[in-house]
Amino acid sequence: MLSSDDKKKYMQLAIKEARKAEKQGEVPIGAIIVDPEGKVIGTGYNRRELDEDATQHAEMIAIKEACKNLGMWRLIDCSLFVTLEPCPMCAGAIINSRIKDVYFGALDPKAGACGSVIDLFTVEKFNHHPHAIRGLFHDQCAQMLKDFFRAIREKQKAQKLAKKTENN
């Protein structure tokens, strides 16, 4: 059973992963997986653009690493911490890998598959139902994304202005 301090520590590690994405110009999303003893067995950050691979989300990379580290595809009683609500692909991978608890920070009203758009974890027919804990460090995770997209918009605006000035 994870303590409140543990949960904070693990989400801060996921945020640290997200910062690695940000530094490389990727949307800042990070994830980590911990085993039942609290050992970090998987980490990942969004690398979709860096790798030009639609499947390279933070959670997928962390799940693959955790499977490799445990030497098995079942991540029984493991917990996943991720800075943004998982999309359908990642929520599906969480179900497939039998992860028990999923802590996420910011909600995703456009693609969230753990309650925001749909809730894959509560579909009765599926053979595993992870437990979702929503909104851990919500403000910090959401702010990180807002800041990233604002910086992009400002950069685009500055580029447009520079082009306009050039043409005049």
Added chain:
Amino acid sequence: MLSSDDKKKYMQLAIKEARKAEKQGEVPIGAIIVDPEGKVIGTGYNRRELDEDATQHAEMIAIKEACKNLGMWRLIDCSLFVTLEPCPMCAGAIINSRIKDVYFGALDPKAGACGSVIDLFTVEKFNHHPHAIRGLFHDQCAQMLKDFFRAIREKQKAQKLAKKTENN
């Protein structure tokens, strides 16, 4: 636009991939991806047990290969052929990679995310809506799975009987 003969040819290639899984003791599921010109740019078969990796479904492997081959994460106007209805993870990856058409063989009443349990492709809020074509070579694909699971049951039965005989 793919002709009827093309579709048959591509689904037979997906079945050929599934046979590779079967030969290695994996549940026989295979997938291929073709670009708008009809060139095969990704292939994959289920390797979950072989790789001890919950994400190693046929579709995921094919999508990763196609992204690598095209050098981009968007598989615009590409088609995916798979012998079994995609699960939520794979249906999510199909949405994320912007695949246009998805042809699948057997239905999956336990985990199918393209109509059988849920339908991720028709969720209005998602930013891409692949077109699903259900039941191409349905009988052949379904039979392949039935034969595989029957053979496993018979093997287990024989092992039980051998153990019982040993103990008597």
